[in-house]
Amino acid sequence: MNPPSTALAEKIGGPGSGETEELISGSEAISHVCRLADVDVITAYPIRPYDTVMQYVSQMIANGDFDCEYIVAESEHSQFEIVKHASAVGARVFCGSSGVGWFYAFEALAVTAGLRLPMVAMVGNRALDDPGAFGVEHNDALAVRDLGWMLNWVETAQEALDTALIAYRVAEDPRVFLPCAISCDGAFLTHSQAIVKVPSQEMVDSFLPPYDRGDKQLHPDNPITIAPQANEDWLMEMRRQNDQAARRARGVIIEAYEDFNAKFGRDYEPFLERYMMDDAEVALVGMGTMGMPVKVAVRKMREQGKKVGFVRVRWFRPFPAVELQEALGGMQAVGVIDRDYSFGSSHHSGTLGTEVRSALYPLEKSPKVVTFIAGLGGREVTADNVVETTDMVFDAAEGKLNDQDTYWIGVRE
Amino acid sequence: MSTGSVEVVYRGIFQKTLAKNICRGIVFAAIKEGKIGIAFGRYSDSPERNGIPAKQFAVVSDTEEELQEYLSRYEPDNNDVTMVADDTLCKGVESWAWYGLQPINKLLAKDGTLLVTSTQSANKLIKTIHRKGSPYDLATIKAQASFSGLWVYKDDHTDVRLLGALAKVAPHIVSLDSVLEAIKDQWKDDKKVASAKKAHDETESTSVGAEQGSDAEPFSFDMPGYTKMEEGLVIRGIAAKGDIPGRDGGFVPGRNPTFKKYSTRTMRPVINFSTCTKCTLCWLNCPDTCFDITPDGFYEANMEACCGCGVCEAVCPVKECVTMVNEEAFEDNDSQWELWTKDKDGYSAWLAEKIANPPARSHGFHHIGQYAEEIANESS
Numbered sequence: 001m002n003p004p005s006t007a008l009a010e011k012i013g014g015p016g017s018g019e020t021e022e023l024i025s026g027s028e029a030i031s032h033v034c035r036l037a038d039v040d041v042i043t044a045y046p047i048r049p050y051d052t053v054m055q056y057v058s059q060m061i062a063n064g065d066f067d068c069e070y071i072v073a074e075s076e077h078s079q080f081e082i083v084k085h086a087s088a089v090g091a092r093v094f095c096g097s098s099g100v101g102w103f104y105a106f107e108a109l110a111v112t113a114g115l116r117l118p119m120v121a122m123v124g125n126r127a128l129d130d131p132g133a134f135g136v137e138h139n140d141a142l143a144v145r146d147l148g149w150m151l152n153w154v155e156t157a158q159e160a161l162d163t164a165l166i167a168y169r170v171a172e173d174p175r176v177f178l179p180c181a182i183s184c185d186g187a188f189l190t191h192s193q194a195i196v197k198v199p200s201q202e203m204v205d206s207f208l209p210p211y212d213r214g215d216k217q218l219h220p221d222n223p224i225t226i227a228p229q230a231n232e233d234w235l236m237e238m239r240r241q242n243d244q245a246a247r248r249a250r251g252v253i254i255e256a257y258e259d260f261n262a263k264f265g266r267d268y269e270p271f272l273e274r275y276m277m278d279d280a281e282v283a284l285v286g287m288g289t290m291g292m293p294v295k296v297a298v299r300k301m302r303e304q305g306k307k308v309g310f311v312r313v314r315w316f317r318p319f320p321a322v323e324l325q326e327a328l329g330g331m332q333a334v335g336v337i338d339r340d341y342s343f344g345s346s347h348h349s350g351t352l353g354t355e356v357r358s359a360l361y362p363l364e365k366s367p368k369v370v371t372f373i374a375g376l377g378g379r380e381v382t383a384d385n386v387v388e389t390t391d392m393v394f395d396a397a398e399g400k401l402n403d404q405d406t407y408w409i410g411v412r413e
Numbered sequence: 414m415s416t417g418s419v420e421v422v423y424r425g426i427f428q429k430t431l432a433k434n435i436c437r438g439i440v441f442a443a444i445k446e447g448k449i450g451i452a453f454g455r456y457s458d459s460p461e462r463n464g465i466p467a468k469q470f471a472v473v474s475d476t477e478e479e480l481q482e483y484l485s486r487y488e489p490d491n492n493d494v495t496m497v498a499d500d501t502l503c504k505g506v507e508s509w510a511w512y513g514l515q516p517i518n519k520l521l522a523k524d525g526t527l528l529v530t531s532t533q534s535a536n537k538l539i540k541t542i543h544r545k546g547s548p549y550d551l552a553t554i555k556a557q558a559s560f561s562g563l564w565v566y567k568d569d570h571t572d573v574r575l576l577g578a579l580a581k582v583a584p585h586i587v588s589l590d591s592v593l594e595a596i597k598d599q600w601k602d603d604k605k606v607a608s609a610k611k612a613h614d615e616t617e618s619t620s621v622g623a624e625q626g627s628d629a630e631p632f633s634f635d636m637p638g639y640t641k642m643e644e645g646l647v648i649r650g651i652a653a654k655g656d657i658p659g660r661d662g663g664f665v666p667g668r669n670p671t672f673k674k675y676s677t678r679t680m681r682p683v684i685n686f687s688t689c690t691k692c693t694l695c696w697l698n699c700p701d702t703c704f705d706i707t708p709d710g711f712y713e714a715n716m717e718a719c720c721g722c723g724v725c726e727a728v729c730p731v732k733e734c735v736t737m738v739n740e741e742a743f744e745d746n747d748s749q750w751e752l753w754t755k756d757k758d759g760y761s762a763w764l765a766e767k768i769a770n771p772p773a774r775s776h777g778f779h780h781i782g783q784y785a786e787e788i789a790n791e792s793s
Contacts, residue, residue, distance in 0.1 A: 116645035177645065216647050223650025230646060232487070233512065237639035238646055245644070 019197040026154070026189035029161035029196050030096075030122045030182065031056035035066040036204040037168050040091035043071045043079040047101035048134050049190040050124035076101040080108035080121075087117040088226055090217040092168070092210075095119060098186060099126030102140045112179045113148025114242060115227050118171035118211070119179040120164060124190045125288070125339075127377045135378015136186040138287065138340035142316070142351050148242045150180040150249055151317040153287035155273070157196045160184055162266060163314070165199075165208060169256045172211045175248045185339075187378055188289035199264060207263050250318045271320035273312040274327060276302060280309030282393045283328055285356055286337040287313050290374070290381050294337075297386030308390050313352065321359035328360060331367040333397035335389055337409070339375045347371055349406040370396040374409040385409050416474040416482075417586035418489045419579065420520055422506055423498040424679070425467035429454075430562030431498060434572045436471035439579065441595035442587040443473035451480060455488055464677045464720065466506035473586055488520060494583050495521045496575055499558035499679065500531035501740040503541045505631055507676045513633030514676060516543035518626075523547040526582040526618060530556040530571060533741060535619040541744065544626040550618040552582050558679070570608040573600070577609030578616040589613050632673065668717050674701070675746060678721030680737040682714045683767050686753045686760075688734045695725035695735060707750050716746035738767050 024032070030053050034042060044054040060066040069086075073079040076097050083093035097105060102123055112119055123141040127133035141151055150170065154160045160182060167180040184190050215222060230238060257270040273291070276298055277283060284294055291312045301308050311327050313320065328334050336357075338350020345354055353371030360366040372389055375381040389409055395401035419439055423432040436452035443450040450473035470492075472483040483489050497503060497517060505514040518527055524547075531538060531553050539551065559571035573596050580589040589610070596606050643649070651668065682695075689711055696704040696712045703718035704725070714725065721740065729735040753760040 114646070216645055225648040225650070227646050228648055233636065234642070234646070237637075237642055240639040241642075241644050244639070 018203065019199050021195050022198050023193050024157055024196050024198075025052065025191055025193045026157040026160045026184045027052035027122075027124070027191070028056045028193075029157040029198075030164055030184070031060065032198055033120075033161055033164035033168075034068070034094050035060055036199065036201060037092060037094075037165065037208055039068050039094045041069045041071070041083055041086040041093045043073050043082045043093075043095050045073050045076050045079045045097070045101065047076070047098045047126075048124070049126060049186040050096045050098040050101070050122060052124070052190050053096055053122055076105040077108060080105035080112065083119055084108050084112045084115070084117055087112075087119050088115070088213075088218045090211060090213045090219070092172070093119050094121070096122035096124065098124040099134070099140045100129045103128070103143065106143070109144055109149070109179075110147050111227070113144075114238065116177040116216075116242070116245065117179065118177050120167045120171055121179065121181045122164070123181050123183045124186050125183050126186045133377045134186060135376075136188060136288075136339065137376050137378075138183065138338070138351075141181055141183040142340055144181065145317055145351070148178055148246060149317060150176075150178055150246075150315070151183065152180070152315045153183045153185075153313065154189070155289055155291045155312060157189065157192070157194050159314075160189065161196060161198070162260065162264065162268070165204060166253070166256045166260055168211075169208050169260075170249060170252050172209075173252045173256075174212075174214060176245055176252050177213075177216075178242075178245055178249060183288065185289040188292075203263060207260060246318055253315065253318070268314075271313070271315045271323045272327060273314060275310040275312070277309035277311065277327060279307055281307040281331065282333045282335065282390065282397055283309045283311055283331045284335045284337060284386070284390060284393070285311045285313065285324075285328070285352065286339070287316065287352060288339060290337060290339060293381050293383045294386050297383040297390065300383065301387060301390060306390065306394070308393075316352070316355075319355055319359070321355075324356060324359045325363055328356075328367060329363050329365075333368040333370060333393045333403070334360070335370050335372060335393035335396075337372045337374050337381075337386075337389060339373075339381075341373055341376065347404055347406055349373070353406065368396050368403040370401065370403040371406040372409050373406060379410055381410065415585070416472060416479045417583065418470060418472040418483060418492045419583075419586065420489065420492040420495045421469040421471070421498065422495065422502050422517065423467055423469070424502070424558065425465045426463060427560050428498045428558070428562055429467065431559055431572055432467070432469040432562070434562065435496065435575050436469045438572065438576045438592070438595055438599065439471035439587060440473065441599060442576070442580075442591040445591035445594050446588065448473045448475055449477065449480060450474065451484065453484075463722075464679060466502055466676050468506075490520045491522045492520050492525060493522055493586060494526050494528055494579060496579070497527065497529040497531075498571070498575075500529050500533060500538060501558070501679045502676070503529065503531075503538055504740070505543060505676055507673070512636075514631040514673075516545070516631055518542060518545045518549060521545070521549055524549060526550040526552055527621075528552045528554070528575065528578055528582060530554045530559065530575070532557060539619075539621055539626055541741070542621075542626045543631060544624055544628055545621070547623050549621050550582065551621050552578060552616050552618040554578050554612055554616065570605055573605045573609040574612035577612035580609075581613045581616040582618055668715065673717050674720050675716070678716075678719055679740050680721040680723060681716065681719055681740060681743065682723075682725050682735045683738050683764055684711075684713065684749055685731075685734050685736075685764055686711050686750065687757070688731050690731055690734075692730060694728045694730065698724050698728045700724060711750060713748065713750040716748075733768065736768050742767055 083095045087093050125136045125138055127137040154163050164182050171180040254270050257268050294310050298310050336353040338352045340350045342351050349371035350373050357369045392401055396403045421432045421435055440450035440452050452471045455468045474480045503517050505516050535551050554574050559569050560566040561569045576592050580592045593606050596609050691710050701718050701720050703715050704712040705715045723737045726735045726737045
């Protein structure tokens with residue numbers, strides 16, 4: 001780690017001075033984590049909106065504030081292959097992409113988790129291209145949900161920074177050794193600047209130990225083969241180990257948040273954010289920046305005496321089924337708003353809707369779950385949309401709305 | 414209500430089409446008798462590399478339900494007939510999965526028939542085949558390992574000869590009439606029909622007793638559970654044996670005990686150490702790094718790692734220093750260098766015998782008509 005340049009040291013207060021406040025975007029917050037975590041290898045290939053991270057990282061390198069192997073690959077596939085291999089030799093790595101770029105890297109993405117190679121990636125959520133759309137949808141990051149990747153969605157630039165630090169600690173924990181993707185909504189977070197507390201190097205060092213692969217490090221002094229041919233003789237055992245690691249990740253995440261809250265003076269609940277849930281009768285559930293308009297609407301409705309609350313899911317993998325059961329078990333009805341789609345799925349809902357419904361099913365008295373799709377392709381989800389949605393959830397609670405269907409909010413008919 | 418199954422063991426990728434044609438022929442013949450059947454490969458496609466033992470199966474049955482039982486199996490393990498398209502496979506087969514060595518008669522039913530294309534006598538073959546523990550029959554079709562499934566090789570009728578022989582040893586699966594009809598339908602070639610008929614008439618079986626055969630223990634590996642095996646699909650390297658004697662540095666490869674290549678090999682190099690100039694070319698060029706450096710600086714092909722490709726023979730600049738010899742000439746995988754060190758005269762005699770009168774090379778012809786000559790010689 002190079003010491004920060006004088007200019008940056010002044011700007012961020014210099015080593016030992018604790019946190020400084022900066023006006024930065026979600027992407028810039030992630031790039032600060034690359035610097036603070038002293039990432040060894042970063043690979044890049046431009047695609048909007050993830051490419052803003054590239055921009056800030058290369059700027060820090062050019063200014064002499066950060067030193068790493070910064071490789072601009074010729075495609076996303078190569079981008080993720082390079083960091084996958086760098087992780088195997090014990091380098092701390094960062095990578096990222098958006099939309100179909102993430103999909104182009106899929107072969108590498110699938111194998112990274114299987115081989116238990118930790119990596120932190122930022123997905124600047126973007127619609128899957130065809131019409132050239134670059135607004136936010138969550139289908140890109142969600143595509144790896146079954147493969148061993150840990151996945152989370154953040155709401156603010158501050159949460160992006162904090163969660164990326166936590167992600168490194170969890171991903172590189174030997175009990176886990178799995179990749180983790182931080183999902184940042186395209187435009188709403190990647191391009192929106194807000195005041196963010198940027199921690200000092202000392203604070204980060206006290207929280208994040210160096211990445212140590214131990215005897216799984218690929219090195220001439222530790223001759224090992226990673227990933228020889230595995231057929232029906234080994235593959236099922238390998239998947240089961242992956243499953244065990246994904247189960248253990250839950251506990252490691254809780255540990256990391258406890259330590260982070262103590263050292264950074266934050267108050268995060270690890271898996272969920274609960275908003276006005278104490279006496280709520282119905283609840284909305286969603287992920288990412290959609291939390292903003294939802295909170296505005298919830299406050300408005302509270303003023304009108306409607307007992308509605310909001311649960312924002314931070315970690316989608318591992319999925320917080322137990323926490324959701326506890327948070328939502330007493331509701332009369334739950335409305336899940338997906339910023340993604342899963343065409344032809346049960347109840348024609350999005351992916352979050354399916355998972356929440358499944359998590360609540362074992363409850364003795366499970367609430368009615370009604371699912372919504374909103375904000376696709378970057379369309380704004382307004383506070384009015386949320387009020388309309390909430391009214392439908394109340395209707396479902398009273399049996400006046402079919403809770404076996406999914407409702408599209410803000411779509412022209 | 415009855416089901417019959419046939420296992421065809423062959424060398425991938427050279428014999429893949431041959432094996433497929435045999436199994437399809439069995440199904441077509443069964444259809445002639447009003448039965449139904451399926452043909453399927455179990456080690457096919459991507460892992461099927463040069464020389465790798467691979468399998469095709471044909472199952473015929475009276476009903477769909479009986480067939481289903483076989484379709485759900487990875488490998489049917491109670492076959493009426495096991496056909497072997499290359500007699501060097503009689504030493505056993507390894508799949509790509511780490512299951513160890515499978516004796517060639519392991520999946521053969523009690524009292525079933527092992528049907529081998531070979532120019533060796535039944536008695537000689539039996540010595541290389543693992544003891545089964547139950548009696549079975551051995552039948553041979555006089556032929557070399559056929560490449561006729563490859564379009565660049567001339568059709569030598571091995572496929573229909575095996576089909577004809579099958580009708581002889583297992584008429585309950587397919588009768589000769591059905592086989593001949595199916596061949597006529599498929600190939601529209603009277604010569605192939607005649608070849609099948611001739612093979613049928615000439616095929617004789619020998620009874621093999623439960624305790625007859627090689628008593629070598631087929632090697633196997635531990636298959637640890639997920640709580641025991643290393644995470645992240647990591648395989649530990651093997652510590653090197655040490656520096657090369659008399660030199661600084663160098664490299665003596667450790668041999669991975671969980672990946673042996675005995676059954677991939679159809680030929681092996683024999684080495685004349687007294688003419689070896691220690692030029693290193695075999696050691697450098699071996700694609701499998703199979704050469705060990707001996708304490709006195711010779712290069713010895715380690716039979717655990719040799720695939721039998723013949724590159725060492727091709728690059729050796731010394732006349733008759735490295736000679737590839739068909740695998741059927743060997744009964745063990747012992748070190749040639751150790752034998753030579755202990756008894757130079759004995760080794761010279763052993764080497765002279767292997768080279769002077771070698772069985773046919775496992776692949777490659779040197780002149781037109783060679784195949785016919787070799788078959789004629791073997792038959793006389």
